[in-house]
Amino acid sequence: MDSPGDKWVGQSLPRFEDAALLTGRGRYFDDCGTPPGTLHAAILRSPHGHARIEGIETAAARALPGVAAILTGEDIRATTTSLVVGVKAPMECWPIAVERVRYVGEPVVVVVATDRYVAEDALDLIEVRYAPLPAVTDPVAALAPAAPVLHDGLKGNLASERRFRYGDPEAAFAAAAHRVRIDVAYPRSACTPIECYGVLAEYDPGEDSYDVFANFQGPFSIHAVIARALRVPGNRLRLRTPPDSGGSFGVKQGVFPYIVLIAAAAKACGRPVKWVEDRLEHLAASSVATNRVTRLEAAVTADGIITALDWDQLEDCGAQLRAPEPATLYRMHGNMTGAYAIRNVAIRNRVVLTNKAPTGLNRGFGGPQVYFALERLVQRIAITLGLHPLDVIRLNLVPTAAMPYRTASGALLDSGDYATALETALRDGRHDELLRRRDAARAQGRHYGIGYTAVVEPSVSNMGYITAVLTPAERKRAGPKNGAQATATIQCDAVGSVSVHVASVPQGQGHRTVLAQVVADELGLRPQDIRVVTDIDTAKDAWSIASGNYASRFAPAVAGVARIAAQQLRARLTRIAAPLLNVPPEDVVLAGGKLHASGNADNALPFARVASSPHWAPGTLPAEDSAPLRETAWWTPPELTAPNESDEVNSSLCHGFIFDFCGVEVDRITGETRIDHYVTMHDCGTVLHPGMVAGQVTGGFAHALGAALYEAHSYADDGSLQTGTFADYLVPTAMEVPAPIILHHESPSPFTPLGAKGVGEGNCMSTPVCIANAVADALGLHDVTLPLLPATLAAHLHGAEPNAPAAAPKGERLLRGEGQARVNAPREQLWALLLDPDALMAIVPGAHGIQRTSPTDYTAEVTLGIGPVKGRYRVALALSDLDEPNALTLSGNAAGALGFGQGRGQVTLTDANGATIIAYRYEAAVGGKVASIAGRLLDGATRVVISQFFAALARQAAPQAPWWQRLLQRLGLRA
Amino acid sequence: MKPAKFDYVQAEALDEALATLRAEGEGARIIAGGQSLLPMLNMRLARPAVLVDIMHIAALAEATATTETLRIGAAVRQAALLARPSLHPLLAAALPWVGHAQTRSRGTLCGSVAHADPSAEIPLVLLALQGEILLRSARRARRVAATDFFTGMMQTARHEDEMIEAITIPQPRTGEGYAFREVGRRHGDFAIVACAAAAHATGVRLAIGGVADHPAARELPADSAQWDDALDAFAHALDARDDLHATATYRRQLVRKLGRQVMQEAAACRA
Amino acid sequence: MPRLSATQRHSIRFTLNGTPVQGEAEPRMLLTDFLRHVLGATGTHVGCEHGVCGACTVQVDGALARACLTLAVQVQGCEIRTVEGLAPAPGRLSILQEAFRRHHALQCGFCTAGILMSLDAFLRAQPDADEAALRDLLSGHLCRCTGYAPIIAAALDAAARLRETAHA
Ligand code: FES
Numbered sequence A: 001m002d003s004p005g006d007k008w009v010g011q012s013l014p015r016f017e018d019a020a021l022l023t024g025r026g027r028y029f030d031d032c033g034t035p036p037g038t039l040h041a042a043i044l045r046s047p048h049g050h051a052r053i054e055g056i057e058t059a060a061a062r063a064l065p066g067v068a069a070i071l072t073g074e075d076i077r078a079t080t081t082s083l084v085v086g087v088k089a090p091m092e093c094w095p096i097a098v099e100r101v102r103y104v105g106e107p108v109v110v111v112v113a114t115d116r117y118v119a120e121d122a123l124d125l126i127e128v129r130y131a132p133l134p135a136v137t138d139p140v141a142a143l144a145p146a147a148p149v150l151h152d153g154l155k156g157n158l159a160s161e162r163r164f165r166y167g168d169p170e171a172a173f174a175a176a177a178h179r180v181r182i183d184v185a186y187p188r189s190a191c192t193p194i195e196c197y198g199v200l201a202e203y204d205p206g207e208d209s210y211d212v213f214a215n216f217q218g219p220f221s222i223h224a225v226i227a228r229a230l231r232v233p234g235n236r237l238r239l240r241t242p243p244d245s246g247g248s249f250g251v252k253q254g255v256f257p258y259i260v261l262i263a264a265a266a267k268a269c270g271r272p273v274k275w276v277e278d279r280l281e282h283l284a285a286s287s288v289a290t291n292r293v294t295r296l297e298a299a300v301t302a303d304g305i306i307t308a309l310d311w312d313q314l315e316d317c318g319a320q321l322r323a324p325e326p327a328t329l330y331r332m333h334g335n336m337t338g339a340y341a342i343r344n345v346a347i348r349n350r351v352v353l354t355n356k357a358p359t360g361l362n363r364g365f366g367g368p369q370v371y372f373a374l375e376r377l378v379q380r381i382a383i384t385l386g387l388h389p390l391d392v393i394r395l396n397l398v399p400t401a402a403m404p405y406r407t408a409s410g411a412l413l414d415s416g417d418y419a420t421a422l423e424t425a426l427r428d429g430r431h432d433e434l435l436r437r438r439d440a441a442r443a444q445g446r447h448y449g450i451g452y453t454a455v456v457e458p459s460v461s462n463m464g465y466i467t468a469v470l471t472p473a474e475r476k477r478a479g480p481k482n483g484a485q486a487t488a489t490i491q492c493d494a495v496g497s498v499s500v501h502v503a504s505v506p507q508g509q510g511h512r513t514v515l516a517q518v519v520a521d522e523l524g525l526r527p528q529d530i531r532v533v534t535d536i537d538t539a540k541d542a543w544s545i546a547s548g549n550y551a552s553r554f555a556p557a558v559a560g561v562a563r564i565a566a567q568q569l570r571a572r573l574t575r576i577a578a579p580l581l582n583v584p585p586e587d588v589v590l591a592g593g594k595l596h597a598s599g600n601a602d603n604a605l606p607f608a609r610v611a612s613s614p615h616w617a618p619g620t621l622p623a624e625d626s627a628p629l630r631e632t633a634w635w636t637p638p639e640l641t642a643p644n645e646s647d648e649v650n651s652s653l654c655h656g657f658i659f660d661f662c663g664v665e666v667d668r669i670t671g672e673t674r675i676d677h678y679v680t681m682h683d684c685g686t687v688l689h690p691g692m693v694a695g696q697v698t699g700g701f702a703h704a705l706g707a708a709l710y711e712a713h714s715y716a717d718d719g720s721l722q723t724g725t726f727a728d729y730l731v732p733t734a735m736e737v738p739a740p741i742i743l744h745h746e747s748p749s750p751f752t753p754l755g756a757k758g759v760g761e762g763n764c765m766s767t768p769v770c771i772a773n774a775v776a777d778a779l780g781l782h783d784v785t786l787p788l789l790p791a792t793l794a795a796h797l798h799g800a801e802p803n804a805p806a807a808a809p810k811g812e813r814l815l816r817g818e819g820q821a822r823v824n825a826p827r828e829q830l831w832a833l834l835l836d837p838d839a840l841m842a843i844v845p846g847a848h849g850i851q852r853t854s855p856t857d858y859t860a861e862v863t864l865g866i867g868p869v870k871g872r873y874r875v876a877l878a879l880s881d882l883d884e885p886n887a888l889t890l891s892g893n894a895a896g897a898l899g900f901g902q903g904r905g906q907v908t909l910t911d912a913n914g915a916t917i918i919a920y921r922y923e924a925a926v927g928g929k930v931a932s933i934a935g936r937l938l939d940g941a942t943r944v945v946i947s948q949f950f951a952a953l954a955r956q957a958a959p960q961a962p963w964w965q966r967l968l969q970r971l972g973l974r975a
Numbered sequence B: 001m002k003p004a005k006f007d008y009v010q011a012e013a014l015d016e017a018l019a020t021l022r023a024e025g026e027g028a029r030i031i032a033g034g035q036s037l038l039p040m041l042n043m044r045l046a047r048p049a050v051l052v053d054i055m056h057i058a059a060l061a062e063a064t065a066t067t068e069t070l071r072i073g074a075a076v077r078q079a080a081l082l083a084r085p086s087l088h089p090l091l092a093a094a095l096p097w098v099g100h101a102q103t104r105s106r107g108t109l110c111g112s113v114a115h116a117d118p119s120a121e122i123p124l125v126l127l128a129l130q131g132e133i134l135l136r137s138a139r140r141a142r143r144v145a146a147t148d149f150f151t152g153m154m155q156t157a158r159h160e161d162e163m164i165e166a167i168t169i170p171q172p173r174t175g176e177g178y179a180f181r182e183v184g185r186r187h188g189d190f191a192i193v194a195c196a197a198a199a200h201a202t203g204v205r206l207a208i209g210g211v212a213d214h215p216a217a218r219e220l221p222a223d224s225a226q227w228d229d230a231l232d233a234f235a236h237a238l239d240a241r242d243d244l245h246a247t248a249t250y251r252r253q254l255v256r257k258l259g260r261q262v263m264q265e266a267a268a269c270r271a
Numbered sequence C: 001m002p003r004l005s006a007t008q009r010h011s012i013r014f015t016l017n018g019t020p021v022q023g024e025a026e027p028r029m030l031l032t033d034f035l036r037h038v039l040g041a042t043g044t045h046v047g048c049e050h051g052v053c054g055a056c057t058v059q060v061d062g063a064l065a066r067a068c069l070t071l072a073v074q075v076q077g078c079e080i081r082t083v084e085g086l087a088p089a090p091g092r093l094s095i096l097q098e099a100f101r102r103h104h105a106l107q108c109g110f111c112t113a114g115i116l117m118s119l120d121a122f123l124r125a126q127p128d129a130d131e132a133a134l135r136d137l138l139s140g141h142l143c144r145c146t147g148y149a150p151i152i153a154a155a156l157d158a159a160a161r162l163r164e165t166a167h168a
């Protein structure tokens, strides 16, 4: 251990985690067993984007054997307190709908039963009556004065607005040779870990305390939020996490509203309650990244130097502002100038609420949204000024000599040599060759383009950055918030073996391996000698509100503090060993499992003997060293100060640098984008484990590629969710994700114990816009929207369609259709049928219990089915515009477990030599479950149902006419 | 996300399965590989009263070839057929696009035909090759041409008391050429447009999936100079719709452009 | 076989990784739930329950199957292999598992069991599989952590080593 070459840190050791995970012995949430008597919860969720709850009928569900409890929003409200909201605004945030639903998937009723199957049976028996309200899903539309308001206390949907000004942006713009502007809308996507949420909660009425086991990832600031919602002090909420987590990427922060919900259910039942989120629940209502509408303008000199930026960001947080939102908008606040030295910045930040799922932590957290605007703008600047994009980047990069560099908005860029990293990437990433490939492809008429991006990747968040959402005066009143805590505990047991505990929650980052390497280096042991425990128990462990696993803090902060704890332990070991070795403590060396005198390896003691001595012979040790060896270290970087009077904020401690470039080809027929060559250069400071760093980069790259090409969390205008399954929310597979070329340039951070910076999120920031820039280059596009749908790109390539039919109005989601049938009966007979409830009962497929509520209004229970898909609906039908016996309008609506719909159809009856041609034309809108999970099939399914109706009508009118049945079949109508 | 309750019958003989279908009517569903049905059960989109498992009926597990036709029993899995040493070139080209290896190993060809998803590849091939569907109920057996079988979105000519016993596909004929292309968002996704072509001496039969409510086929002239107009007419006739993943225009354009490529390819391999 | 009633539990027997096992289940119980919660074999994971993610992939009579798209009653009498059956002995890893560890082909490990089962079956049938074939196979699995590159590398490495041991 005397030469740096001997260090464990920096080696790609096989991970200690893997033996268990590869053999099926991982211990994820749902593998961990439950206390005797545990009940299982299922959650009924809103099918509507916006509706008033008019009544909830639960009697039938309660009567189902095995059902223990049924809880509505009112029940939860009675035993909990609203979750705190991150801005000063009069609104509440419940983990379950109270009075109103505001997004598809919002919990409405919790059922607790003996097992999940029975709990879901009970959900089927619950009837919720909704009065649909107009929904708003577009953030710009949500600001309109006439827009439906989500939270009445707020008056409108604007939850927060702040303006910031750094330097003198007005003067810079006035003096600028060019003003270049870009308008972009960044879509919603989510990281969708393969393991969903899980919560197991118990309540002890004697102690008024909760014991919760959940795959929550932190930050543990949320512990305070949960305890407050459950109306207990923090010491009566024990929160534990399982040893393994099936991925998170930020998303499992969002489990906390469910912790409150399930804990409240456990209290109500007096039994432990477990809930495992399923994938449909996850896609509808877990935690997605914000979508953001940004207008960004740059002041640029004649030769391409950017002198000022003017940001206008409109952040869409969905239906609720859940802690820590609107943090997504402020996480990058110190980095709004990216990798560039731009001294003048104006920012307007607005947060708006819409009828979509609430947002939360997702890998990249705010970075993708910022860099998509900034790096698209850089490309636009190059085009406007006739420069190469690389030249614009080079001209504006923060110079190496300026490090550490204070940005205009207050971030302190800790280290880096951006220019060298960029040039190295071009050289080692074979940029020249890429240019030749592009030219060759273009010469053949192929659509090939190159994109570039330079970004700064922040890590180790300042807990205080979010207070930038408050005015300096509000901050003063609330008291300062800042900093980042990390803690690690190392102990030696009675045989001198070493255990490490950190307050982090790993989700696959190999914490146990890296920490063992770090500690082994300090203690002269082998990593396999060290046992690392990474789950958290808030009742027993050292932790702080900053604990957890987020903001890429593991390598820079957690691994760093483990080293500090190991150093503290080493100091005690050397003090104990020094008198025994007859040397001063500073001459004791730890190496090879021994403590020996410097320069004399024979004068040595086994590590285990020294490490265990306070257990066995405390009396022989000086008082200050007689306690067993257990060292807890805390680390907080002084650089993370609170936002100042001028709203300058050092939002993160470390700033890695990424420079990406890529070549893509767009297929001229299909419009599909193929990544031909992708180079990503990273400066993440000191690399602790190259294999794992590569894994973070390829993993982040895959998430980013998904966001660029495939993934979007989509809603229809009426608030219906359109991506409710993994068949519609498209996660890229091994067929879609190429391997990027990864390069490194190391500039250790002066601010972290090991010189490491975060690396896991950067590609989520750099890659989407790099691909977008390349596609813009390939097709000469001015505006690019993600994800890059082949259909959209193909429209540019194919040009106008020959004799295209009239397009449906944009954004319109009505299903339309028409059809006709010939019926061997006179018109009058058909007319009479339509106005006769008994006949209608026979006509409406699967109808029963038809009632006539007025001469022209009917209600019925109807079973509708398409293939195996069958559901029961309550249907109301009305006849209007009666023009006997020529025409009428039939309108109706239906609601049931699979969804709801409404439609209108014009029906005309034309005489054809004694027979009748019945023709219809309809418009229908369908929402709810079936729209979320089988949207692809809706149109055809609607056609089937409507044609079934008319086929039945024809059959009823002319029951003895088998010849037209054959005709109907030929028309595609089944009789 | 768990299925609602249902009874389960593991039929050992065809008669047993048919008797249950007859007794239960629409409450019964056949389960073969289950790769289309299980997601619907899990999501409670489908709620049959009884599932009739036909995978243990030995007679259904066979695929038999004559010089004229390939007959594929209802219990023949997609992977099993794909592993056959000689397979109709169009089936061989299309089968790898059906789901993924992990679902083809369970899913059956007849199950896909019965499900009649408008984007599914096997119905498309059946239609392109003018295969037949052998339906059987407790009372009778009948053959339906693929052209008449697919009637709408997940709608077929099968009656409630019938099950598909087998499908038959004509063997490749000399002088014919075949080609298949598919575009989806990701590999293994539902087709946005899938094209299957069979070229013969007097024309090309082109079948398109993923656009209309059910796969559709047309005979196009052999003379490629007439293809543009014919494809344009076909594209319009399919009544393409917008959805989350593609626009109607895109679908029509792919019918024109991919359709042409596939026809060319099929014509080129007429040997 | 008699009709199994929806409302009752029925005895299900099969062989799990070579050992006969038995448990009770309603006809509607998914094989995932049966393996994990009736038999306690939690190595098979659940990521979507609609057949897309591949986390639940197991082998039924040697063929791949999504356990979430399989009913426990359907595998009566079958031979099931799961990730728990891959290692040659406790404390040892198979060639494929070793390759995964060497190449850091797993991070959270949640998708891994299913991927191993697919590769195990595939490499046995096609020991000469190239990268394109492996990517095609793996497209039946979603991994959110690794970006797939290390999985492909591990699979190619394992394939090469398996060929060597087969020839040795
Ligand atoms: S859990 Fe079975 S495929 Fe996802």
Ligand code: FES
Binding pocket: A194, A246, A247, A508, C105, C106, C107, C108, C109, C110, C111, C112, C142, C143, C144, C145, C146
């Ligand atoms: S390793 Fe986490 S999902 Fe694959």
